[in-house]
Amino acid sequence: MVQVATPKPVFAPWDDPTLAPLIQFKNVTKRFGDFVAIDDMTIDIYEREFFALLGPSGCGKTTMMRMLAGFERPTEGKIFLGGQDIDAIPPNRRSVNMMFQSYALFPHLSVWDNIAFGLRRQKLPKDAISDRVNEMLRLTRLSKFAHRKPHQISGGQRQRVALARSLARAPKLLLLDEPLGALDKKLRQETQFELMDIQEKTGTTFVIVTHDQEEAMTVASRVAVMDEGVMVQVDTPARIYEAPNSVYVADFIGDVNIIEGRATQTDENVHIVWAEGQPNIVGTATDASFGVGDAVHFAIRPEKVSISAEKPADTPNAFEGKILDIAYLGNISTYYVKMPSGQTIKAQTANTRRLSRRDFTWDDSVWVSFTTTAGVCLKG
Amino acid sequence: MRRFALISVPYIWLLALFLVPFLIVIKISLSDTVISIPPYAPTLTFSEGWGGIVAFFKGLDFETFEFLMSDDLYWKAYLSSLKIASIATFMTLLVGYPIAYGMTRAAPEWRPTLLMLVILPFWTSFLIRVYAWMGILGQEGLVNQALLWLGLIDQPLVILNTPTAVYIGIVYTYLPFMILPIYSALEKLDDSLLEAAEDLGCSKLSAFWLVTWPLSRNGIIAGCFLVFIPTLGEFVIPSLLGGSQTLMIGKVLWEEFFSNRDWPVASAVAVILLLILIIPIVLFQRNEQKQREAEG
Numbered sequence A: 001m002v003q004v005a006t007p008k009p010v011f012a013p014w015d016d017p018t019l020a021p022l023i024q025f026k027n028v029t030k031r032f033g034d035f036v037a038i039d040d041m042t043i044d045i046y047e048r049e050f051f052a053l054l055g056p057s058g059c060g061k062t063t064m065m066r067m068l069a070g071f072e073r074p075t076e077g078k079i080f081l082g083g084q085d086i087d088a089i090p091p092n093r094r095s096v097n098m099m100f101q102s103y104a105l106f107p108h109l110s111v112w113d114n115i116a117f118g119l120r121r122q123k124l125p126k127d128a129i130s131d132r133v134n135e136m137l138r139l140t141r142l143s144k145f146a147h148r149k150p151h152q153i154s155g156g157q158r159q160r161v162a163l164a165r166s167l168a169r170a171p172k173l174l175l176l177d178e179p180l181g182a183l184d185k186k187l188r189q190e191t192q193f194e195l196m197d198i199q200e201k202t203g204t205t206f207v208i209v210t211h212d213q214e215e216a217m218t219v220a221s222r223v224a225v226m227d228e229g230v231m232v233q234v235d236t237p238a239r240i241y242e243a244p245n246s247v248y249v250a251d252f253i254g255d256v257n258i259i260e261g262r263a264t265q266t267d268e269n270v271h272i273v274w275a276e277g278q279p280n281i282v283g284t285a286t287d288a289s290f291g292v293g294d295a296v297h298f299a300i301r302p303e304k305v306s307i308s309a310e311k312p313a314d315t316p317n318a319f320e321g322k323i324l325d326i327a328y329l330g331n332i333s334t335y336y337v338k339m340p341s342g343q344t345i346k347a348q349t350a351n352t353r354r355l356s357r358r359d360f361t362w363d364d365s366v367w368v369s370f371t372t373t374a375g376v377c378l379k380g
Numbered sequence B: 001m002r003r004f005a006l007i008s009v010p011y012i013w014l015l016a017l018f019l020v021p022f023l024i025v026i027k028i029s030l031s032d033t034v035i036s037i038p039p040y041a042p043t044l045t046f047s048e049g050w051g052g053i054v055a056f057f058k059g060l061d062f063e064t065f066e067f068l069m070s071d072d073l074y075w076k077a078y079l080s081s082l083k084i085a086s087i088a089t090f091m092t093l094l095v096g097y098p099i100a101y102g103m104t105r106a107a108p109e110w111r112p113t114l115l116m117l118v119i120l121p122f123w124t125s126f127l128i129r130v131y132a133w134m135g136i137l138g139q140e141g142l143v144n145q146a147l148l149w150l151g152l153i154d155q156p157l158v159i160l161n162t163p164t165a166v167y168i169g170i171v172y173t174y175l176p177f178m179i180l181p182i183y184s185a186l187e188k189l190d191d192s193l194l195e196a197a198e199d200l201g202c203s204k205l206s207a208f209w210l211v212t213w214p215l216s217r218n219g220i221i222a223g224c225f226l227v228f229i230p231t232l233g234e235f236v237i238p239s240l241l242g243g244s245q246t247l248m249i250g251k252v253l254w255e256e257f258f259s260n261r262d263w264p265v266a267s268a269v270a271v272i273l274l275l276i277l278i279i280p281i282v283l284f285q286r287n288e289q290k291q292r293e294a295e296g
């Protein structure tokens, strides 16, 4: 996962009790008939945040955005924008712009006119509109296609038009529903940095839906992992990755080994019985506290598991197994090591040497090991 | 070869059912009136050989067309037909658009029923429906009786045999042709486009003007042509509902054929009507083609 170094003073308005949030969801529930799309959601999003919504399809991400934009009204609860209850404010009066998941480009207007559409409604002078549109076209690299109609450009280009159109008005709050999904990796990364740049310059608050965890990790100030209308965890990318609060989050973000067991001894460390004939796993207790006999899910990232031919001496967490499979991914390799008790533990190593000079191969007997602070103990 | 065979089918169809009759009509329009059967001369006979054919072509001339130009009845009838057809088309649009719009806003499970209701009048004869309007609009008709009963008027209104009755008849008869193309254009409209327009600062009304209206334009154009083209030559409605006041070219045509038995003049009237209609028909075709290109 790419993690960009956070700039200068740490940006963490959510830790500052004196700051008022830009967006507040207060016990918001949204039902479609009997179906609960958003379930009693309470959340604060602060100004200048880059807030990423992550979650499986149908978990309510678009619904949440549509409520912010004004196309859906909460069934229960209230939404505040800049301290004001926005329930009665129609979409065209909110200083919010949304990029639609379906793009919703106007088929009868050229790319240029699509982007100018919102600016014209603001009754700006012609020159100002034209400057702004050209700037947006440059930013999204669409200058060449300005006079085409939406059906005459590719899917990725359409996505960029939709992005440009929502950016053009420079709103206080931008809602981007999967803004970069159709772009190739390189263009996606470039656009991500453009977005972060725009955000730095204009101070716009972004709420962005993405299916790409790497994207969420790269751009977001905070990531919200959703499941069935509930925010499971809202935290910085680093904490979401390093300290997931549940097996769901750990499993959803990145690759992970989940080892189920039972706590036997709980001092500053949690000792976990997890397989017959194997030494206990020693892990650090995080937020959750465990009593003796409690079920524990020990989550550890494959890249934090090392693999060696000899038993390492410096950690209690060392287990012998057999290499079941090796997945070669270019820069890294993942080893699937089978324990005598049946579980498979994934270990990842960087491929610093040529493939032919790899140390281990199929069916080799190896030791997997990790430090006591490498994983997290979770309740479920 | 197979493609050629396939394409030739509609062309042969057109040739047999349109071009040949049309050539015959042109031929009659170039002939002279005589009292005989058929009531025009010359007629083409092959029994006299080459000389007969030459004599036949020598017998054709443009006299009837010159006559049409000189008598202002015909020009007035054409102009009046154009005027009535244009106004009626516009009125049909005014009535039809809101209906089509309302249908697309209705709950999806209702739409097939509503479509059925729009097409329902086609299940009874057109002629019967126009006669029914005579009953509704007449001096003793339903409208007058209802208005009298409500006390809104003391004297029955004269509606039948006025242009008003003709407009009512045309709007009623051709309404489905306006509604259906507009409905199909509006139904394709994605609601998220309206949401996007509102998101970008439009009120509901301006979103309608900037998005819904232009995107239904092709349906509007198609509907207008489908109403305008048949209305221009309409005969039944003006003669049954319009009385002697309404001058329409369809009625003139009928009278020339059946009252005056002047087939050459009637044919010439028909030829000119067709020439006038070619312009909107070509425009209509171009619109359809452009639409197909835009969708393809």
Ligand SMILES: Nc1ncnc2c1ncn2[C@@H]1O[C@H](COP(=O)(O)OP(=O)(O)OP(=O)(O)O)[C@@H](O)[C@H]1O
Pocket (backbone or CB within 6 Å): A032, A035, A037, A055, A056, A057, A058, A059, A060, A061, A062, A063, A064, A101
């Ligand atoms: N208008 C509606 N009527 C009924 N159910 C709806 C409506 N809109 C959304 N839903 C339901 O609400 C749930 C959440 O939908 P939403 O569009 O917010 O999902 P999402 O998280 O954006 O998914 P995706 O990642 O696939 O876009 C879905 O189960 C969906 O079927």
Ligand SMILES: [Mg+2]
Pocket (backbone or CB within 6 Å): A061, A062, A063, A101, A177
């Ligand atoms: Mg969605």
